[in-house]
Amino acid sequence: MQVGLRIDVDTFRGTKYGVPNLCRVLAGHSIRATFFFCVGPDNMGRHLWRLLRPAFLWKMLRTKAASLYGWDILLRGTFWPGPIIGERLADIIRSVADAGHEVGLHAWDHHAWQAHIDTMTAEAIYQSLNRGVEMLTQVLGRPPTCSAVPGWKCNDLVLKEKAKFPFHYNSDCRGENIFHPVVGGRELLQPQIPVTLPTYDEVVGRIGLTDSNYNDYILALLDPAKLNVLTIHAEVEGIVCLEMFREFMSKAVSKGVSFVPLETLLQNCLETGPAPVVRRELPGREGWVACQGNVGVDDGRN
Numbered sequence: 001m002q003v004g005l006r007i008d009v010d011t012f013r014g015t016k017y018g019v020p021n022l023c024r025v026l027a028g029h030s031i032r033a034t035f036f037f038c039v040g041p042d043n044m045g046r047h048l049w050r051l052l053r054p055a056f057l058w059k060m061l062r063t064k065a066a067s068l069y070g071w072d073i074l075l076r077g078t079f080w081p082g083p084i085i086g087e088r089l090a091d092i093i094r095s096v097a098d099a100g101h102e103v104g105l106h107a108w109d110h111h112a113w114q115a116h117i118d119t120m121t122a123e124a125i126y127q128s129l130n131r132g133v134e135m136l137t138q139v140l141g142r143p144p145t146c147s148a149v150p151g152w153k154c155n156d157l158v159l160k161e162k163a164k165f166p167f168h169y170n171s172d173c174r175g176e177n178i179f180h181p182v183v184g185g186r187e188l189l190q191p192q193i194p195v196t197l198p199t200y201d202e203v204v205g206r207i208g209l210t211d212s213n214y215n216d217y218i219l220a221l222l223d224p225a226k227l228n229v230l231t232i233h234a235e236v237e238g239i240v241c242l243e244m245f246r247e248f249m250s251k252a253v254s255k256g257v258s259f260v261p262l263e264t265l266l267q268n269c270l271e272t273g274p275a276p277v278v279r280r281e282l283p284g285r286e287g288w289v290a291c292q293g294n295v296g297v298d299d300g301r302n
């Protein structure tokens with residue numbers, strides 16, 4: 001059974017400490033994965049202001065955000081300007097590509113994207129993507145071949161602007177199978193590889209899940225008959241939950257799970273249908289997320 005493994009890197013700290021940790025775990029099993037990097041300023045500390053919102057406060061308490069992310073991250077960008085990750089930690093990003101992993105763009109500024117996507121114009125979206133692509137091109141010596149927006153905050157404008165970059169595919173939404181997004185009645189060329197499995201922060205602290213049964217929960221969700229795409233975070237599985245993740249990989253590998261970069265899933269995919277990208281609420285996640293539109297039990301259309 002193949003499982004696409006996607007590692008989102010949101011912060012300076014996640015890049016500096018979480019990424020090398022995860023690379024060591026993956027190397028121990030000769031596993032290659034897909035890393036999506038943020039390369040602009042680390043302004044994730046601006047999230048602190050969102051503490052004022054009850055849903056987010058609840059999530060912070062539930063997932064022990066301070067221990068997950070560290071106070072330095074929560075404050076970063078709030079009281080002093082965030083460091084440019086792609087400038088300060090270029091060696092780490094390069095070392096990931098050199099180790100044979102697939103490297104894609106997550107964002108120029110993770111916080112700005114999540115906070116402003118609803119009001120960003122096509123031009124602003126293009127500029128944000130372009131800054132990220134240019135920085136990553138400078139770091140890698142070649143353009144990134146794939147991308148994944150922060151927080152699954154994707155809309156039709158984003159899909160159309162992404163088509164201007166040489167991405168082989170994008171992973172901007174949640175869903176069930178690889179598809180070609182339909183925008184304004186037209187099927188776009190770049191396929192979407194949706195994430196099919198929940199993330200740690202979405203389920204732990206809810207539905208009876210803790211650190212001690214989370215691994216088994218995810219393993220039970222893997223289905224050889226379906227597309228399996230798992231997202232982990234450099235800040236979570238790479239730092240605070242590193243031991244748990246190490247156990248997860250050992251268990252999964254011993255059960256015959258083969259982890260692959262997302263590009264491999266695309267190469268092995270025989271058929272892709274068209275689908276719109278729609279907004280949905282997801283339990284355990286704040287606000288809306290982009291989803292593959294023609295699947296899912298709560299769609300009401302199938």
Ligand SMILES: [Zn+2]
Pocket residue numbers: 008009010106110150151
């Ligand atoms: Zn992210």
